[in-house]
Amino acid sequence: MSSIKIYAILALLAAIGFIALISLQILEIQFYKPLV
Amino acid sequence: MGKLLRILVVLILILSVVALALGIILFQKRETLKGHVITLARHVTALTPFIEAEQSDDLTVKENRKVSDIFRESDLLDYKPNPKDPTAPTTMDTAMRDLLARVQNQLAHLNDTRDALARRNKEYEEATNTIARLEGNIQQLESEKATLQSQVASLQKDLAEKKAKIEDLTARAEELQATIEDMKDRIARLNDTIKDKEDTIRAQERTIEDLRRKIAPTGTDAPAEKVEQGHKGRVALVNPEWNFVVIALAPNAAVSRGVALTVHRGDRYVGKVRIADFNDQYHLAIADILTDWKELEAEVGDNVFY
Numbered sequence: 001m002s003s004i005k006i007y008a009i010l011a012l013l014a015a016i017g018f019i020a021l022i023s024l025q026i027l028e029i030q031f032y033k034p035l036v
Numbered sequence: 037m038g039k040l041l042r043i044l045v046v047l048i049l050i051l052s053v054v055a056l057a058l059g060i061i062l063f064q065k066r067e068t069l070k071g072h073v074i075t076l077a078r079h080v081t082a083l084t085p086f087i088e089a090e091q092s093d094d095l096t097v098k099e100n101r102k103v104s105d106i107f108r109e110s111d112l113l114d115y116k117p118n119p120k121d122p123t124a125p126t127t128m129d130t131a132m133r134d135l136l137a138r139v140q141n142q143l144a145h146l147n148d149t150r151d152a153l154a155r156r157n158k159e160y161e162e163a164t165n166t167i168a169r170l171e172g173n174i175q176q177l178e179s180e181k182a183t184l185q186s187q188v189a190s191l192q193k194d195l196a197e198k199k200a201k202i203e204d205l206t207a208r209a210e211e212l213q214a215t216i217e218d219m220k221d222r223i224a225r226l227n228d229t230i231k232d233k234e235d236t237i238r239a240q241e242r243t244i245e246d247l248r249r250k251i252a253p254t255g256t257d258a259p260a261e262k263v264e265q266g267h268k269g270r271v272a273l274v275n276p277e278w279n280f281v282v283i284a285l286a287p288n289a290a291v292s293r294g295v296a297l298t299v300h301r302g303d304r305y306v307g308k309v310r311i312a313d314f315n316d317q318y319h320l321a322i323a324d325i326l327t328d329w330k331e332l333e334a335e336v337g338d339n340v341f342y
Binding site for chain 2: 002004005007008011012014015018019021022025026028029032035
């Protein structure tokens with residue numbers, strides 16, 4: 001496997017992680033909505 | 037492949053920017069929430085000096101123990117559950133429940149106070165009505181008192197008049213008593229006089245008896261039916277005190293003892309006399325005046341008829 005493919009997989013995983021993080025932050029904002 | 041990698045890098049860059057923005061927004065919201073909690077805890081703590089920890093039975097007591105003496109602001113911020121018993125209430129929960137119970141107690145006590153106040157107000161109203169009624173009674177009693185005082189004054193005046201009358205009557209009674217004593221003395225003197233008079237009467241009766249005995253030998257005891265009718269003489273002496281007359285008999289006029297003669301003055305009837313005794317030698321006769329037949333007082337010179 002070439003190194004480009006490895007970077008591509010890592011970048012894909014980072015994107016998935018960021019998407020999960022953003023989802024959690026959106027959920028937390030929705031949770032705070034009644035209080036703040 | 038290289039093209040795909042570039043797309044992923046750009047996507048990751050965009051996602052990281054979005055995550056950073058959302059992180060900033062979340063930080064602001066947490067700060068706001070923290071401010072809310074601290075402000076709430078501070079103001080709840082500020083309320084504790086006005087919440088009584090316990091109430092006394094005396095409703096008028098103001099210096100009851102306050103919740104602020106046993107409450108700390110830090111208790112409201114301690115929301116950490118007990119690791120050994122996660123279901124146990126936290127310190128904040130316990131403090132808030134205690135505070136709620138004390139507030140409920142204070143509200144109940146306040147309601148009791150309101151009920152007591154309502155009763156006091158009712159009692160006050162009744163007392164006010166009673167006072168008004170009593171004031172009316174007092175005014176009535178004062179008017180009655182004034183009336184009675186005037187009556188007392190009138191009665192005292194009457195009493196003074198009665199006393200004066202009693203004193204006057206007492207003086208008069210004393211005078212009458214003195215008069216009675218004087219009259220008794222006079223009666224005693226008159227009794228003495230009567231006794232003297234009775235003695236005199238007895239003496240004069242004895243004298244009359246003597247005179248009768250002296251003139252008896254010359255008298256006649258002829259019965260009255262033998263006396264002839266007609267003029268028998270005139271009255272020579274009248275003694276009204278001893279109720280007899282002395283008759284100067286006409287010449288040849290015959291009388292006898294016990295004969296009732298009629299006395300006239302002119303044509304007027306004077307009365308009757310009864311011959312008690314007579315003396316033919318001196319032509320005198322003594323006759324008792326018959327008071328039952330008396331019309332006029334006999335006088336010297338009256339004619340005597342049978």
